[in-house]
Amino acid sequence: MKRTTIKDVAEAAGVGVATVSRVLSGGSASPETRERVLAVAAHLDYRPSALGRNLRQQRTGGIGLLLPDLTDPLYGRLAEGVLACARSAGEPVLVGSTGGDPEQESELIGMLLEQSVDKVVAVPSGDADTWGPALRTGMTVVFAGERPDEPTEEPVDDLLLLDGLRGRPRVEGGIPTVLADDRSGVRTAVQYLKGLGHRRIAYLGGPGHARRVSAFREALGPLVDDELVVFAGGSRDAAYAAASGLFQSRPDLTAVLAGGNQLGEAAVLAARELDLRIPRDLSLVMYDDVPWAELCSPPLTVIAQPAQDLGYRAAELVLRAGIRRPRSVLLPTELIVRGSCGPRR
Amino acid sequence: MKRTTIKDVAEAAGVGVATVSRVLSGGSASPETRERVLAVAAHLDYRPSALGRNLRQQRTGGIGLLLPDLTDPLYGRLAEGVLACARSAGEPVLVGSTGGDPEQESELIGMLLEQSVDKVVAVPSGDADTWGPALRTGMTVVFAGERPDEPTEEPVDDLLLLDGLRGRPRVEGGIPTVLADDRSGVRTAVQYLKGLGHRRIAYLGGPGHARRVSAFREALGPLVDDELVVFAGGSRDAAYAAASGLFQSRPDLTAVLAGGNQLGEAAVLAARELDLRIPRDLSLVMYDDVPWAELCSPPLTVIAQPAQDLGYRAAELVLRAGIRRPRSVLLPTELIVRGSCGPRR
DNA sequence: ACCCATGATGGAATCGTTTCCATGAAGCGC
DNA sequence: GCGCTTCATGGAAACGATTCCATCATGGGT
Numbered sequence: 001m002k003r004t005t006i007k008d009v010a011e012a013a014g015v016g017v018a019t020v021s022r023v024l025s026g027g028s029a030s031p032e033t034r035e036r037v038l039a040v041a042a043h044l045d046y047r048p049s050a051l052g053r054n055l056r057q058q059r060t061g062g063i064g065l066l067l068p069d070l071t072d073p074l075y076g077r078l079a080e081g082v083l084a085c086a087r088s089a090g091e092p093v094l095v096g097s098t099g100g101d102p103e104q105e106s107e108l109i110g111m112l113l114e115q116s117v118d119k120v121v122a123v124p125s126g127d128a129d130t131w132g133p134a135l136r137t138g139m140t141v142v143f144a145g146e147r148p149d150e151p152t153e154e155p156v157d158d159l160l161l162l163d164g165l166r167g168r169p170r171v172e173g174g175i176p177t178v179l180a181d182d183r184s185g186v187r188t189a190v191q192y193l194k195g196l197g198h199r200r201i202a203y204l205g206g207p208g209h210a211r212r213v214s215a216f217r218e219a220l221g222p223l224v225d226d227e228l229v230v231f232a233g234g235s236r237d238a239a240y241a242a243a244s245g246l247f248q249s250r251p252d253l254t255a256v257l258a259g260g261n262q263l264g265e266a267a268v269l270a271a272r273e274l275d276l277r278i279p280r281d282l283s284l285v286m287y288d289d290v291p292w293a294e295l296c297s298p299p300l301t302v303i304a305q306p307a308q309d310l311g312y313r314a315a316e317l318v319l320r321a322g323i324r325r326p327r328s329v330l331l332p333t334e335l336i337v338r339g340s341c342g343p344r345r
Numbered sequence: 346m347k348r349t350t351i352k353d354v355a356e357a358a359g360v361g362v363a364t365v366s367r368v369l370s371g372g373s374a375s376p377e378t379r380e381r382v383l384a385v386a387a388h389l390d391y392r393p394s395a396l397g398r399n400l401r402q403q404r405t406g407g408i409g410l411l412l413p414d415l416t417d418p419l420y421g422r423l424a425e426g427v428l429a430c431a432r433s434a435g436e437p438v439l440v441g442s443t444g445g446d447p448e449q450e451s452e453l454i455g456m457l458l459e460q461s462v463d464k465v466v467a468v469p470s471g472d473a474d475t476w477g478p479a480l481r482t483g484m485t486v487v488f489a490g491e492r493p494d495e496p497t498e499e500p501v502d503d504l505l506l507l508d509g510l511r512g513r514p515r516v517e518g519g520i521p522t523v524l525a526d527d528r529s530g531v532r533t534a535v536q537y538l539k540g541l542g543h544r545r546i547a548y549l550g551g552p553g554h555a556r557r558v559s560a561f562r563e564a565l566g567p568l569v570d571d572e573l574v575v576f577a578g579g580s581r582d583a584a585y586a587a588a589s590g591l592f593q594s595r596p597d598l599t600a601v602l603a604g605g606n607q608l609g610e611a612a613v614l615a616a617r618e619l620d621l622r623i624p625r626d627l628s629l630v631m632y633d634d635v636p637w638a639e640l641c642s643p644p645l646t647v648i649a650q651p652a653q654d655l656g657y658r659a660a661e662l663v664l665r666a667g668i669r670r671p672r673s674v675l676l677p678t679e680l681i682v683r684g685s686c687g688p689r690r
Numbered sequence: 691a692c693c694c695a696t697g698a699t700g701g702a703a704t705c706g707t708t709t710c711c712a713t714g715a716a717g718c719g720c
Numbered sequence: 721g722c723g724c725t726t727c728a729t730g731g732a733a734a735c736g737a738t739t740c741c742a743t744c745a746t747g748g749g750t
Binding site for chain 1: 348390392393394395396397399400403405407414415416417418421422424425428432435437438439440441442449453455456457458459460461478482581610613614635636637639640641642
Binding site: 051055 | 705707710
C-alpha cells in the first residue's frame with residue numbers, strides 16, 4: 001500500500017529522478033525519453049506528491065477560504081465562486097468557518113499559516129489586529145464581500161476608501177478587496193422606497209454593516225431617524241428580537257430595509273407575528289437575493305449581489321497576485337422588484 | 346520574510362533540533378531546557394511547518410470534503426458539521442464541490458490524492474468505479490447523507506443494506522456511511538398523508554434517490570402509481586419542469602412528496618403558476634427543513650434531517666478510523682408538521 | 691570504587707520533490 | 721581535426737520536520 005514515488009518511476013524507466021521531474025514539469029528532454037517516462041508514469045499511476053513539491057518550492061499551492069458561516073446562502077454562493085476559480089487553476093482550497101468570531105478567525109489564520117497556505121480569500125470578521133500576523137508573514141490576502149470595519153465612520157473617510165477602490169493604496173494596508181457596490185445598492189433601494197412615498201424608513205442591520213449604514217444615512221438625507229437604525233447580533237434569535245422590537249416600538253414606520261437575508265427572514269417572521277401585512281402595512285426590501293425570496297408571499301423585493309462572482313473574482317485576484325499587483329474591485333448590485341413594497345398607506 | 350524554522354529555534358536556544366522537536370511534541374526533556382525552548386519558540390513566534398511534518402510522517406493531517414453543491418443549504422449545514430468536528434480536532438479541511446458530476450468528483454479525488462489527504466468525507470455522486478482509486482490507495486472514506494446507488498434496487502437488497510447498517514460489511518466494500526433514516530422519514534410522511542385521506546400521492550425525486558423512492562413505494566403499498574413517481578435532473582430548471590409536468594399531466598393527484606429542498610421549491614413555484622392552492626388543492630411535504638420553509642405561506646410541512654450532525658458524525662468516524670473500525674450510522678429524521686398539508690379535497 | 695541503568699541530548703537519516711551543477715556526447719564552423 | 725556551443729542527463733543538495741541511535745553524564749547499587 002506504499003505510494004509510488006518519483007524514484008520508482010525513474011527506476012522503472014531506467015532514467016534518473018531529475019529526468020522524470022523534468023519530463024513531468026515540462027522541462028527539456030529527448031522525445032524518446034519523454035515518451036518512455038510518460039508511459040511508465042501512466043502505467044504505474046504515478047501522482048507527484050504535493051507535499052514533496054511544496055516543501056521544496058517553499059510555497060504551498062492551494063488557497064485558504066475563511067468565511068463566517070457556510071449555512072448562509074450568500075456565503076455558500078461566494079464559496080462556490082472561489083471553488084470554481086480554484087478548480088480551473090487546479091488549486092486545492094482549505095476552508096474554515098469563523099462563525100463571525102474574530103478569535104476563531106485568528107485561530108484559523110494560524111492553521112493556514114501552519115499549513116503554509118500563502119493565499120487567502122476571506123470574508124473578514126476581525127480587524128487589522130486579527131490580520132496583522134497573516135500579513136506580516138507575507139500571506140497574500142484578498143477580502144471579499146466585507147471589509148474590516150474602519151475605526152472611524154465619517155463619510156469623508158468612506159469616500160476616500162471608495163477612491164482607493166480605483167487603485168490607490170487602501171487604508172487597511174493595501175489589502176485588495178472585492179466588494180459589491182453596497183453604496184449604490186442601498187441608494188437605489190432607498191430612492192425606490194422614497195418614490196413610493198415612504199418617509200419613515202428603517203434599517204435593520206447586522207455586524208459589519210458600517211458601509212451600508214452610512215450609505216443608508218446618506219441616501220435618506222434629512223429623513224434619517226436614528227431610532228430607526230437598529231443593529232442585531234449575528235444570530236437568528238438576535239435578528240428576530242431586533243426586528244420585533246423595532247416594529248413594536250415604532251409602529252409608525254412604513255418601510256424597512258433588511259441588511260442581510262437572515263435579517264430579512266427575521267423581518268418577515270416578526271411582521272407576521274405582529275399581524276403586519278406586507279406590503280400593505282409595511283414595505284420590505286431585503287439585502288441579498290436568495291431562492292426563497294421568490295417563494296415568499298408576497299415575493300420579496302431584494303438588492304441582489306453577485307455573490308458567486310465576488311468569490312470568483314477574489315480568488316482570481318489572489319491567484320494572480322505576484323504576476324500583477326492586485327487592485328480592488330467593485331461589482332454592481334441590482335434592485336430586483338418583486339411584490340414586497342407598496343405605496344405608503 | 347523567511348519563515349522561522351525549527352533550526353532557528355534550536356540555535357537561538359542553544360540546543361539541537363531534535364530537542365526542540367521533542368519539547369514541542371511532548372517528548373522527554375529536562376525542565377530547564379523545556380522552559381528555555383518554549384520561551385524562545387514563543388518569542389520567535391515559531392510555528393512548525395505542517396509540510397515538513399507531514400512529509401516525514403507520511404500522513405497528511407487534514408480531511409477532504411467532497412459534496413455536490415455548497416449552495417444547497419442542506420450541504421452547507423453538513424459542511425458546517427464537518428468543519429466543526431475538524432476544528433475541534435485541529436485538522437484542516439480541504440473542500441471540493443462536484444456539481445453532482447461523477448467526473449468532477451473523480452478529478453477532485455485525484456487532487457486529494459495528490460495532496461496526500463488520506464481522510465475523506467463525501468456526499469458521493471459517482472459509483473464504485475469513481476471511488477475505487479481512492480480506496481485502493483488506502484484512503485479512509487466515509488460517505489455522508491448519500492450512498493452510491495446500488496446496481497440493483499430490489500427491496501431485498503435494500504433490506505440487506507439496512508442490516509449492514511447494524512455492523513456487517515457493506516456492499517460497497519465496507520465504506521462506512523452516515524445516513525439520515527430516509528426510510529422511516531418517508532414512511533412517516535406517507536402515513537401522515539394517508540391519514541389525511543390522500544390516495545394519489547406523487548413523489549418528486551432527484552438523482553440519487555433510489556433509497557427514498559423504494560421507501561416511498563413500500564410505504565404506499567398497493568396505492569403506488571408509477572406515473573406519479575417522477576425524477577428530475579440536478580438543476581433548478583429540471584426540477585421545475587418535472588414538477589410542472591407532473592401537476593399538469595395528473596391533475597387528479599392530491600398530495601406530493603418533494604424529495605429535496607430544490608424540488609420543494611420547484612413544486613411551490615409550479616403550483617403557484619398553475620393556480621393550485623396549497624394546501625387546499627394540493628398537499629405538499631418537502632424533504633429537508635430549511636429556514637424558508639417556515640416563511641412560505643403556508644409554512645411547509647417537512648421531513649427534517651439532522652444535516653449538521655450528519656457531517657459531524659461522518660467527520661468523527663473518519664478521524665477515529667484506525668483507532669476503532671468505523672461502523673455506519675443511521676440518524677433519525679423528524680416530520681415537522683406546519684401548514685402545507687390538508688385533508689383530501 | 692566500579693558498573694550498569696537511566697535519562698537528556700545532538701547528529702544524521704529520512705520523507706518526495708525540484709533544481710543546481712557537472713559530465714558527456716554530439717553537432718558545427720573554421 | 722579541433723574547439724566551441726548546445727543539449728540531454730544523472731547525482732546530489734535542499735526544503736522542514738520527526739525519529740532512530742549513539743553519546744555522555746549522573747546516580748545508585750554492590
